[in-house]
Amino acid sequence: MLRRLPATLVNQIAAGEVVERPASALKELVENALDAGATRIDATLAEAGRSLIAVLDDGRGMTPEEMELAVERHATSKLPDDDLLDIAFLGFRGEALPSIASVARLSLTSRPRDQAADSAWRLTVEGGEKRDLVPAAHPPGTRVEVRDLFFATPARLKFLKSNRAEQAAAIDALQRLGMAHPEVAFTLSDGQRRMVDLPALPPDLLADPASARLSRLTRVLGRDFADNALAVDAEREGVRLVGHIGLPTFTRSTAQAQYLFVNGRPVRDRLLTGAVRGAYQDVLAGHRHPVLALYVEIDPREVDVNVHPAKAEVRFRDPALVRGLIVGALRHTLAQAGVRTATTVSQQALGAVRPEGSAPLARAGQGGRQGWHGGWGTWSPAPPSAEAIAAGMASQAPAANGLADQGRLAGWELPPQGRDPANQSDPAPPPEPPGADHPLGVARGQVHDTYIVAETPDGLVIVDQHAAHERLVLERMSAALAESGVPRQALLIPEVVELDPAAAERLAARAEELADLGLVLEAFGPGTLIVRETPALLGETDVQGLIRDLADELAETDHTTALKQRLGDVCATLACHGSVRAGRRLSLTEMNALLRQMEATPRSGQCNHGRPTWVRLDKTDIERLFGRR
């Protein structure tokens, strides 16, 4: 029997797409509150949102008539010009409230912002049926309560995960909105405990959007993020990209902590995540993921947000532009940050040098010599060198204030037993005072023929000489390749590769870009490619395999990093062979030269495998180690 479905059923079907779990209902309600111009939003969950989701806002509010309309399907106040191309609000479909109402017990309590106390009303809807509209007591703003979610569609209930997982998803949804809107205060509680608390920011902080954002991000992602993040601000053809990105040494094992926003809307988008991967590719070990929050601000007409029921994905009119902007901006920011490395790594090192069994820093000084050896052992096993460093550090402490005290620094020496015999004969240049223009400081010696210890105005830096030099060599080779082009070996017997036609077409469309990387191919009938030249650097290579990898990658991410990756791997291997090994003695002159090169080389803070090339111990940390603080 062909028939029109009853409204409730239509709404339940829509609900299946819009609200799949408590977190999505919460997201819709909070977005409505944001659309209503709220400055503070308080959400409550009971049983991870199964029995109650309540959202209270101090926004515009609704009149009783508006409330009645709001729960009707396709009723919205957010498309004033009937123009789907120009969407200025988070919502626009007029679908969320009726969908939720069809699968739960919904109540709206609202008082329009500038109306008297007696203009507050409550509307209840149950399983899609409007119940009663009664006068209520309520401050300006709206409170929406969703009880017994999915009671009307028990099948849905079965698909929910554990309370813990549902709650985590809800927290994540709220935090994402919180990161997108630092000007609004958010809380989320379960009735007893505040699970999210993002307070309002003071007006002076709000005046500077970048600081406001960072402050909010820090609140969500933790202090570590702020210490390890770089600000991004770039614009191209009217598209703006701002945000904060983590240093390549501050990573996670999943891409979970990558927050992306388009016009204030949290999104998960392959284009964006792909661009992030491309940007970090050179500086990150393959299985690590950076932590970052990126905000794309773009003319609403240039982006279609109406492609996903939960509005979690978007489609850009010019994806290449957005991608190029992100990759370019991130690379630039990372390159500029060149020599910075994650402070957290230093923190870990500091943790390692702490005397065993004395967790609080304040007790470090009481560890005694015995404890020290145990502690140092994990970091720098040979006692003489350790003592040398310890002595060095101790004698540095008094220089805290007058850091440019030439006399004292010149007189500073490692005790004889710690001295590197190779360096003794070296006519050491007069040690210059470490200056601000040399962030990696002045080399003071080498330990284990592997690590360079350098002194900076406010601490000391330890450099892994092999990792650092390897990175320098790789950067030089990459620069050379970029400058002179990738030499190509023509093939005597061209390689014919069969692929599925779409994949072959995708590759053929990128022929020019691939040729720049040394791979010359052309289409030869549907699904067939002929490879005529390959990058000489790869030697005799598995062309079929390379092409297939590239095809897979293009299908998945729109990138051709597989080829760059292989070229990079060859360069990295060469770099590894061509660089100073651990165990090689260096003179002070050589050490200083290496430090200066590192400062001058972008991305020298990580080795080719994504590990740090140097760590810093702040003087305050050293002082703490000795119980001076």
Next chain:
Amino acid sequence: MKLTIERTALLKSLGHVQSVVERRNTLAILSNVLLTAGPEGLSLNATDMDLEIVETAPAEVVGEGATTAPAHTLYDIVRKLPDGAQVELSFEPEDGQLTLRSGRSRFALAALPAGEFPAMSSGAYGHTFSLAAGELRSLIDRTRFAISTEETRYYLNGIFLHAADNGGVAVLRAVATDGHRLARVEMPLPEGAAGMPSVIVPRKAVAELRKLIDEADDDITVSLSESRIRFAFGSATLTSKLIDGTFPDYERVIPTDNDKLLEADCKLLHQAVDRVSAISSEKSRAIKVSLEKGSLTLSASSPEAGSAVEEIEAGYEGPPLEIGFNSRYLLDILQQVDGDAARFAIADNASPTVVQDVADQTAVYVLMPMRV
């Protein structure tokens, strides 16, 4: 089984067979060499299932019999015995051990039963011909450098051996290519080889064969079936499976009408390329050849190391031309040319270049340029 053998004879034969044995084996028996004492002396047999070498060494056999023992260990022991020593090998099935005695040394090695040793089925060889050791050596030496090592193109991982017709003359041809360069060497077709199947001899067999040839001075008998090739020397036999694949139609990539001809002194050119390539970057090894009337200029540059230029006299009458090559490939080919002068036939800087010894037309080398 019991026998006495001179250390030198044992070492030589063991040396030949043990290199077939892979260092790591999942099948223990494949790490062993099969020792058989018979009327002709001691026969040693080693295999990796694709390749088998059997060699007979003179020995004084007291009791006939057979067993197997770890090849590398045995070789190592014999190698360390003093020159001129006599070695006694004995095996009693009930002990399960091979005993080796020499002077005051005595070794007992874990033996595995001879019955477990995988014998290569002898099968029928439809074609047999013989050729001089020197001829076979020359076929191998001038082609093996071009064998591909890329395993995905397994059909290029060997030397393509077949009968062909070159301007009415029947020849035996060896061809190898890695897709970047190609070597084609031929000799008059030996008697009995007409109608032989075209086969691809795997790289490992080529390497082992080459070692055996060095010590052979007699003719070598080659027997062929569809799936096997066998080389019989005086006292040794090498049998190898063939690569089951189709060698590409190489004739099509050897240009015949390249019109820009260059003649250069082979030694001078080799030395110059060698010197100039010291500059070219480690992996790509690009070198540029610039031709002008009467001269050839080699140059290389790398942003790291700097640049190098060297000019040498050469016979060249064509228009000025610049062409890039992988210097290592160029050196490989020049190394094969025995005569004084090499002739290059070039079309342009994107098409294959043909190189030949001016004094010897039996070998043709084809080199694909590099685009720099």
